[in-house]
Amino acid sequence: MSLALPTAFFVLGPIGFLLWMGLAQEGADFLERARALELPKVVGQVALLATLATAWAGGLAVPLAWLTVRTDLPGRRLMHWLAPLPLAIPPYIGAIVYQILLPPGGLLYSLWGAAWVLGLFTYPHLYLLVSAALERTNPSLEEAARGAGLTPRQVLVRVTLPLLRPALLAGGLIIFLYGWADFGVVSLLRVRTLTTIIYDYIQGTLDWALPAALSVLLTAITICVLLLQLRILGRAGYAQIVSGAKPPPTVALGIWRWPAFGYAAGVLTLSLLLPLGLLGFQASRLSAPAAVAFALGQWPYFVNSVWTAVTGASLALVIALGVGWLEGRRLTRPVSGLFQIGYAIPGTVLGLGMAGFVHATLPWIYATPLMLIVAYLVLYITPACQAVKAALAQLHPSLEEAARSLGRRPLATFWSVTLPLIKPGFMGGWILVFVLSMRELAATLIVRPPGFDTVPVRIWIYAMDVGPEPQAAALALALVLTIALPWLALLSLRSRGIYPSG
Amino acid sequence: MELLALEQVTKRYAADRPPAVDGLTLTVQQGEILTFLGPSGCGKTTTLRLIAGFEVPDSGRVVIRSETMAGPGRWVPPEERGIGVVFQDYALFPHLTVAENVGFGLHHLGRSARRERVRQILELVGLETFASRYPHALSGGQQQRVALARALAPAPALILLDEPFSNLDADLRAQMREEVERILRHTGTTAIFVTHDQEEAFTLADRVGVLNQGRLEQLDTPETVYHHPATRFVAEFVGATDFLPGAVTAEGIATELGVFPNPEGRDIGERVKVMLRPDDITFVPRPDGQGVIVRRYFRGSENLYCLRLPSGHLVHSSQGSATVYARGTRVRAEANLIHVVTFSQGA
Structure with missing residues (x-):
């Protein structure tokens, strides 16, 4: 596979480079500097941040999912539709929103504030998985439990929730990893973590060794978490016999209906309505002429963002299609497992590793926009592969065999049967990678060529330098709306049952 | 072609x-x-x-x-x-x-x-x-x-x-x-x-x-x-089948249900198993019969009876569904083989 090789090159190269740089560090010297950085304390803080964010997101997502899917909550359909939308608001924009709302220097600028923001704007990852699992739950299992003499409350605790364990683990680990890897939120809220230390170092000095060593440490932690996830999920995948079209029965909430409604509405207000409203309000404080001038001034950054994200997403999907198709037919060794490393690397680390690696091996790419495209490719090839694989798995092999027996050669079969049938899943994967690339901040900050800013970079620089002023809010609102449209399209694909798992 | x-x-x-x-x-x-x-x-x-x-x-x-x-x-x-x-x-x-x-x-x-x-x-x-x-x-x-x-x-x-x-x-x-x-x-x-x-x-x-x-x-x-x-x-x-042990003699193949021809030309003295289809077996109820009806399976257009022979072997017989015989009825079973098919004892 001619495209998989360079991809693997760009996945492994940066990590290899950082390992080499990091391990080249002299032991005693490193320990000395690590002590100066209070490294154990920082690692403990990040672990606490990731744990708090995960618990907070779980507290938001799980009750909300159960209420919208399995109860007679007022307005449940609308809420079920709205609940995944906060994913269109990148957490660093969420941080800006709460900066607008709360006075500077308060509790927001702490570990607790960062966990609050991270949980609020990542909980839809968990919501999507848990609500899908709840919708898939075979109602006969709960009926069997009732038949065995359990009360409805016992059924919930002993059957319904245990069946959600794989979804909870998968979603929880996504958020936990996000907490470790986050750069945007913690930098804006002035919380010291591994990513901000790495970033500050490479801004201030030309010294590679210490940031490289910290990157290796951070990557080792995230890869451990990812391996743990694979291990747990490999064991906890329950095979449920799929029932017919019968939807699971809903629970009558009784007097709890309105308190439950208040809870669900509160979650959506904090994570969706309030952010949009505040950004809109803050942006509207720009006078009309100033707004026009600002829009014209920011336009080039918009173009930068869109064309790099489009190119990255297209490239990722083409490679994923080739790899997925060949792997499905066992015509190539499995390489998509390798790509997962790219997914596990925090954006800051990937940016650093790629900058160093590409500078050393392919200097003609260094300091070109190509760097951004390659970074998006490495970071998001895994969701692309998952989307394509899920689509291909739905395709029964007898369809392709039928086309062959009717006289079509393998390539003609691919064009006339395979491609049309996987198109929805393929499109879904493209949108996902496009959205993720559009909002990428940490790696972009490091690998972008001088003068080639993207919208997230501009927002971050405004918010860091000037604070949550109308300009930052206006730009953030524009980015959110740009992401929200394709994200809505993706969600409508999901509701037709072809959302890629991942 | x-x-x-x-x-x-x-x-x-x-x-x-x-x-x-x-x-x-x-x-x-x-x-x-x-x-x-x-x-x-x-x-x-x-x-x-x-x-x-x-x-x-x-x-x-x-x-x-x-x-x-x-x-x-x-x-x-x-x-x-x-x-x-x-x-x-x-x-x-x-x-x-x-x-x-x-x-x-x-x-x-x-x-x-x-x-x-x-x-x-x-x-x-x-x-x-x-x-x-x-x-x-x-x-x-x-x-x-x-x-x-x-x-x-x-x-x-x-x-x-x-x-x-x-x-x-x-x-x-x-x-x-x-x-x-x-x-x-x-x-x-x-x-x-x-x-x-x-x-x-x-x-x-x-x-x-x-x-x-x-x-x-x-x-x-x-x-x-x-x-x-x-x-x-x-x-x-293919189809329901019972096998009954038999011995090849000069007269034919001797079994519990009588002597059958030996069209396959098996050697005298050989022990064989004779294939019986349910439509090969008939029976009449007789108080002195050696067989007993063990079970009846109602199949709509026919009744399938399971008979136990004195040796303990079970054979099946399909009969019209008009008459019904109770379980435990003593019967005399007969086999009318048009096609005699035998297999070696070990097979």
């Missing part, structure tokens, strides 16, 4: 498992309808896939019209074999209409010729009014007909059908079976069916091949397979 020949075809999926198809040799004549019958895992579907070209044989040759399709140093891909396939799940293309599905294999024809052929073939299967529908809007029987029409459209020399009726309801199954046979006979298409349903195999086929563990146990007309099973496996798999 010989259309298809398999010569010592062997296919193994994993080195540590027995071959799925083991040294299969057979020929199929032009216009013939053949059925592969066997339990699941016997290699019948693999055989079909080897003929179609979806699997590569490990050894042996697949020959169609004297041209080697697969064999040492030669491999013709499925798209060049000119074989129609009807899949168990029909494999209709969900993104194409009925007419587009049927016309899928006619890409070499011009637009008008293709439209004419599609119309003609849809008329043959009685679906001309469904041309612009999508497969999901059709019933199971209609989907089945589209799958057949699509396979027949390019006028293949040979058509392969993998358990084509297994997804249909019982009453629809019999109707579709008849209809498919009519269409195949009408077009003179050579066909190979795969089934585990013996009734289906017997009603459709000119010849039935019984497969077991990748080997062809017997390939004969349905009547021969039923009345003269070549092996004990065939005798047991």
